[in-house]
Each structure stands twice: as C-alpha cells, then as structure tokens.
Amino acid sequence: MAHPYPTRDIPASFIGEKEISLELIIIPSFRECDINRTLLADMKANGQKTPINLSNQRTSEGFYRIADGNNRAVCAKLLGWKTVKAVCIS
Numbered sequence: 001m002a003h004p005y006p007t008r009d010i011p012a013s014f015i016g017e018k019e020i021s022l023e024l025i026i027i028p029s030f031r032e033c034d035i036n037r038t039l040l041a042d043m044k045a046n047g048q049k050t051p052i053n054l055s056n057q058r059t060s061e062g063f064y065r066i067a068d069g070n071n072r073a074v075c076a077k078l079l080g081w082k083t084v085k086a087v088c089i090s
Contacts, residue, residue, distance in 0.1 A: 022084060025054065025064045027073045040075045048072060051085040064088070 052069030066073055067089055076084045
C-alpha cells in the first residue's frame with residue numbers, strides 16, 4: 001500500500017528540501033531498556049519500511065518535531081544512519 005504523502009530520504013544530520021537530517025529532528029531521550037530491539041533488528045536487516053511523520057512547522061531553532069515514528073528515529077540514530085525517510089504533515 002502506498003503511503004498517502006510523498007516520502008523523501010532525510011539526512012540524519014542535515015536538513016534540505018529533499019532530505020532531513022536526524023540531527024535536525026527532535027528525538028526523545030531514551031534509555032537502553034526502552035529500545036525496541038525487534039524494530040532495531042528489523043531496520044538493520046531490512047532498512048526503514050515506514051517513513052517518520054514530522055510536523056511541517058519547525059521550532060524557532062529550525063528543528064522538526066516527530067508526529068509519529070519516535071522508535072524508528074531512535075533506531076536509525078543507533079544504527080548510525082545519515083538519512084531517514086520522512087514525511088512532513090500538517
């Protein structure tokens with residue numbers, strides 16, 4: 001099933017028109033015990049299947065807030081990815 005919004009690869013450390021950096025996404029703090037190990041293993045083996053939904057309104061510092069996909073963002077960061085698939089929603 002196609003996602004209802006267009007997706008784009010987003011760099012985890014640089015935000016651009018077609019890419020969004022993880023460094024510019026506010027990722028909630030996490031503890032080792034909070035990490036979804038199943039999702040982490042799946043993303044490591046198969047990549048990111050579902051885009052992260054971001055608010056289309058950035059903070060005054062230029063960061064995006066995650067509307068849905070905190071666990072995916074944390075896993076991508078732990079895996080050392082430079083980009084993630086994300087969709088900006090209203």
